[in-house]
Amino acid sequence: MNQTYPGVKVGKALAFVLWCLTTWASLPPALAQNTTDATKAPDSIEAEPSTSRPLDLRYWQPRYQAGRGLHFGDSGLVLGGYTSIDLSRDEGRPAEVVLDDLSLFVMLQGFERFSFFSELEFEDLIRVDSDGRAGSPEDRFEIERLYGVFSFSDQLEVRVGKFLTPVGRWNVIHAQPLVWTTSRPLVTEVPFDENTTGVMFSGNVLDGRLGYDLFGQFTNQLEPPPRGVQASRAGGAHLTLETTPGFSLGGTYLAFRSGGEWFHLAGLDALWRNGPLEWMTELTFDEGAGASGSQWGAYSQLAAEILPKIFAVGRYEHFAKRGAGSSVNQVVLGGAFRPRPYAVFKIEYQILDHTSDLTEAGFRSSFAFLF
C-alpha cells in the first residue's frame, strides 16, 4: 500500500467488525461450525411461534435464522439486514474491491396494528484498488429508512417517517441481494430522490389485484442524499395492477421541489414472471417547471434460470439526461449464482455507446447476502 485515502474512523472499524460477524453468522453450517441442521430445506427460514410469556426469560430468547434476522423470542424485536462486497474494474481505471453496503434492520413487530422498521446504512466502508490505495473516500452512515406503520385494514395502512420513494419497482427493492445486477439502471436513481420523509397511505383493493401508494413530503428530508436530487417537498402516487397471474403493470406520478424548482415525473413499469423467466421494465419522463428542461429514460431487463441456481441476465437502457448531448445507451450482460436463498454472487460487463459522465463501462461483480 503506497497511498491511503483520508478519514478511516473508529465507526467504520466497528462496522467492519460487525460485517465480519454477520458474514460468519450467515456462512453455511459446516463453515460456521454452528449447530443449525444442514439437512433443512434451503427456504426453511421462517419464524415459529412459541408458548413463552413476557416475564419468562424465554420471551427474549434470541433465535437467528439466516436471511430472516435475529428474533428476540416473542418480544417482536428483530435485527437483520444485508451486506455487499463488490469487485469492479471500470475501463481505463484500476480494479477496486469495495465493502460497499452494510445495512442493519431494526424492526419491532408483534403489535396487532402497529409495526416499526428502520434501516441504518454504512456505505463505502473499505475500498482497496489495484494501484495500492486503501481507504474509504466516500464513506457514509445514514438512516436509510425509519418509519412506523399503522395498519387499519388491507385497504389502508399509514406509514409515517422516512421511506423509499415508490417510483417504479427497482427503488423499493434496491438491495443488492434482491436485484439481478451489481449496477443499477440510471432511470431508477438519477431522476428523483430515492427517499421521502413524510406520510404514505397504502393498501390494496379488487381482491389484492390493485395496490396503491399515495405519499407526501411536507418537511425537509431526514438526512438528504449527498448528491443528486434532494427533494425538499414531494407528493405522488404509485399504482400496481396485477392483470393476469405473473404479470403486473404499474404507473407513477411524482411532483417534487429540488433546488427551488418544482419537477413533475411520470413513470410506467411492468413485471412478468413465468417459470424460469423474469422480465422487468421501467420508464420515466420528468420535466422542470422552470428552465431545467426535461429528461427521460427506460430499461428492459430479462433474467433466466439456465441451470439450477444459475441465471443469465441481460439489460438494455437508454437515458437522456437534461441538456443536449447527454444521452447514453448501455447494455449489461451478466450472470448470477444463488447458492443459498439469501445469498447471491453476480458478475456482469457493462457496455456504453460512448463515454458518459452518468456511468462507466466495465466489469462489475459482487457477493451480497441478507442476514
Added chain:
Amino acid sequence: MSADEIERIYLKRQRYWKDGKPVVPINREAASTPRQRFDRKFLGSAKLDLIAYWNQRYFHGVFPPATLESDEAIKRYVASDPNALGYIAADRVDDSVIVVNRPD
C-alpha cells in the same frame, strides 16, 4: 373459503378477516411433504419465486407465516385461536376445528 383467498393470506397480501381481526396463518415446515403439496396447490408459484418474494418482503419487514411441525400442533393452535388458519390431513380433522376448504 376460496383458493385465491387462501393464497392471499399465506402470501400476507390479505392480513385481516372480513370482521377486521388479523389473520394468523400457520404453515408446516418448509421441507415437509404437506407444505410442499400446499405450496403447489394453493400458492401455485415456483419455489424460486416464493424465495424471491419473501426476500423482498423481509426487506420491508414482513415475515412468512409461522410454522408448526405436526398436524396435531397445527390443529391445537387453530382450535385455540379463532383468527388462526392452518392445514392438516383430512383424516386428522375433528370437531375442534372448522374446515373452510377441502382441496380435491
